[in-house]
Amino acid sequence: MRNRSRRFAIPYVIWMALLVVAPIILMVIYAFTTAEGGFTLDNFASMGSYLDVFLRSFELAFLATVICLLVGYPVAYLMAKEGPRFQRLAMALIMLPMWMNFLLRTYAWMSILENNGLINQLLRALGILDLLGVEHLRLIRTQGAVVLGMVYNYLPFMILPIYSVIVKLDGSLLEAARDLGANSAGVFRKVIFPLSLPGILSGVTMVFVPSVSTFAISRLLGGGAQMMLGDLIEQQFLGGAYDPHLGAAISMVMMVIVVVCIAVMNHFGEGEEQAVML
Amino acid sequence: MSKELIRLSDCVVKFDDETILDHLDLYINDKEFLTLLGPSGCGKTTTLRIIGGFLSPTSGDVFFDGQRINDLPPHKRQVNTVFQKYALFPHLNVFENVAFGLRIAKVNGAEVTRRVTEMLEIVNLKGFEKRPISSLSGGQQQRVAIARALVNRPKVLLLDEPLGALDMRLRKDMQAELKRIQQEMGITFIYVTHDQEEALAMSDTVVVMDGGRIQQIGTPEDIYNEPRNAFVADFIGESNIIDGVMRADGVVEIFSRRFQCLDGGFAPDEPVDVVIRPEDVDIVAEAEGQLKGTVTQVTFKGVHYDTIVDFYGFKWLIQTTDYCPVDSRIGIKIDPDGIHVMKKSAYSGMFGDYSSYSEEYDEIGDATVEPEEEDSGDEE
Incomplete structure (x- = not known):
């Protein structure tokens, strides 16, 4: 029985080895070698000049995650409290944009935020731009635009895990809390919120990790002015600054920082189910 | 001793067109062990939920100590509940579960420790303070639920089929224990069950219900020896x-x-x-x-x-x-x-x-x- 079920696991083990473990090993090897193949730590030493990119990446990703949480939690909470018909509808609306291509959605934001984009055209037509005495509002190529793109693209990943935790909460626990003297705020603070922590941890992980490593959003909405780690790494492999060894080293450092962040976070949610590690 | 504490007056509960409680009149005395007994769907849990404040009657009034409490939310009632499936908080340990109500009431730390410890002793769970809820057996969880409700010193404890999930032996032990706790604390217990033996063994007063109506109210002896109709005669013994x-x-x-x-x-x-x-x-x-x-x-x-x-x-x-x-x-x-x-x-x-x-x-x-x-x- 045991041997048989083990046999079923073989394809997955091969899959994991080929597509997860092997790339990580390759990345580590690249990070510690020179183009000639010798061992070196130079790749890491030269990383100091990119400190601003590191800081910006983590700062923007952090900001996007916080905004996603602040927006996503109330949405998830209200959704879970509504009737099943509303829940289905809300779920469909949240999922709908995800059926469109990620790049397409981000391009759409470009045409909304551009200097001659939808917003500026609208403001111009309303005469507000004249009122302010400017040619156009600078919306694109700002950190705000990058954060907006992250929030827009990754918000569903915050809402869904929180929603699925809250909707499964045992109603009798909430009754018990009320019975023991808690008003609505107390029930939320002492029961609903602590019990939805696993969902929050999953959501935070699922928003933070892709945000910190994105390059499409920062390229399209940041217009190169807001270079992030993703862009930096991409340049090392495909761009003019071709240096896969440096790229691997940056990737590795970023991965280590992310893993440490998640580990610390999970530690605070002690005992709760582990957040999904991507 | 037997002062009236709770009165349900002409209570009707309807969900859609279904009548759950049909013009129910019931009064409950202070320090009494009263059991609502009946088959499933008879309205006994509904009655309990009205007293607990989780449900408002469609029509009729609820009085507590002479005050009309129809619109008083559960957290403002001097009533605590032991829920059917215990409803213990999985994110808190035994001590914090029991302390929940006291923390809400902002009782100071030393007092919380004293009262929780004392209550855990009463339910025979001394030494379990730090244990997570998931590590407890059904009977132990039951005791935590009872301690969590009683530590707030309610005037009335509501118990919704609290022994339903326990095996026969444990159930018998807990019956005796509940009776002891009720006498020790000197408060009113309102107990819901479909088990007639349990009702007879524990209660001062038994209320037999069926179809949303009270079929008979009386002492266990009355109910058994002088049933008022065929339903009561058949349901009890x-x-x-x-x-x-x-x-x-x-x-x-x-x-x-x-x-x-x-x-x-x-x-x-x-x-x-x-x-x-x-x-x-x-x-x-x-x-x-x-x-x-x-x-x-x-x-x-x-x-x-x-x-x-x-x-x-x-x-x-x-x-x-x-x-x-x-x-x-x-x-x-x-x-x-x-x-x-x-x-x-x-x-x-x-x-x-x-x-x-x-x-x-x-x-x-x-x-x-x-x-x-x-x-x-x-x-x-």
């Missing part, structure tokens, strides 16, 4: 319920034979339901019997034999320590105090015939069946 005619005060006619009884106050020749408990029947030689019948089935039950006897086509259950083999002819004698006469009711003819003995007896006699969900809709 075993009963043979036979059609009879009241010929005069103290004389009832069954199967065209007259029996002496202690009941009176009926119209002359009024048709009645006659209850004869299986243990009140004496088996005698056929020639000496007031009624004569044939044994059709015998089951050994330990203390006694369940003997099914056919009298003129109507089957009785008789519990006797004398073994009578199947197909033997026997006679029976019934003392006047073994006969209880009831007015005819809507339930007449529905209960008390043991022709379909095996199914009915199993269904009613076995307390471990029917773990019911009355508050439907919250399935996992």
Whole structure:
């Protein structure tokens, strides 16, 4: 029985080895070698000049995650409290944009935020731009635009895990809390919120990790002015600054920082189910 | 001692077109152990939820200590509940579960520790303070739930089938323990159960409910010895319920034979339901019997034999320590105090015939069946 079920696991083990473990090993090897193949730590030493990119990446990703949480939690909470018909509808609306291509959605934001984009055209037509005495509002190529793109693209990943935790909460626990003297705020603070922590941890992980490593959003909405780690790494492999060894080293450092962040976070949610590690 | 504490006055609860509670009137005294007893769907849990504040009656009033509390939310009532599935907080340990209500009330730390420790001692869970809830057995979780409710010193403790999920032995232990705790704390317990043995063993007052109405209120002895209708007679213990005619005060006619009884106050020749408990029947030689019948089935039950006897086509259950083999002819004698006469009711003819003995007896006699969900809709 045991041997048989083990046999079923073989394809997955091969899959994991080929597509997860092997790339990580390759990345580590690249990070510690020179183009000639010798061992070196130079790749890491030269990383100091990119400190601003590191800081910006983590700062923007952090900001996007916080905004996603602040927006996503109330949405998830209200959704879970509504009737099943509303829940289905809300779920469909949240999922709908995800059926469109990620790049397409981000391009759409470009045409909304551009200097001659939808917003500026609208403001111009309303005469507000004249009122302010400017040619156009600078919306694109700002950190705000990058954060907006992250929030827009990754918000569903915050809402869904929180929603699925809250909707499964045992109603009798909430009754018990009320019975023991808690008003609505107390029930939320002492029961609903602590019990939805696993969902929050999953959501935070699922928003933070892709945000910190994105390059499409920062390229399209940041217009190169807001270079992030993703862009930096991409340049090392495909761009003019071709240096896969440096790229691997940056990737590795970023991965280590992310893993440490998640580990610390999970530690605070002690005992709760582990957040999904991507 | 027996001051009125809670009164439900003409309470009606309707969900859509379904009537759950049908003009219920009930008062509950201070320091009383009152049990709401009935089959699933009878409205007992609904009644409890009205008192707890989780449900407002569609019409009617609820009074607590003379104050109308229809619109008072649960957290402002001096009532605490032990929920059917305990509803313990999985993110808190035993101590913090019990301390929950005190923390909300902002009781200071030393006082919390003192009261929680004391309460855990009362429910025999000393030393379990740091344990997570998931590591406790059903019986232990039950005790935590009781401690969590009682630590707030409520005037009334509501218990919704609290022993339903426990096995037989543990259930018996907990029954005795609950009774002890109730007396020790000196507060009112309102207990919901479908288990008649549990109700009889623990209660000061039993309220038998069916179809959203109260069928009878009384002490366990009253309910058992003087059931008001066929439903109560059948639901509480075993009963043979036979059609009879009241010929005069103290004389009832069954199967065209007259029996002496202690009941009176009926119209002359009024048709009645006659209850004869299986243990009140004496088996005698056929020639000496007031009624004569044939044994059709015998089951050994330990203390006694369940003997099914056919009298003129109507089957009785008789519990006797004398073994009578199947197909033997026997006679029976019934003392006047073994006969209880009831007015005819809507339930007449529905209960008390043991022709379909095996199914009915199993269904009613076995307390471990029917773990019911009355508050439907919250399935996992």
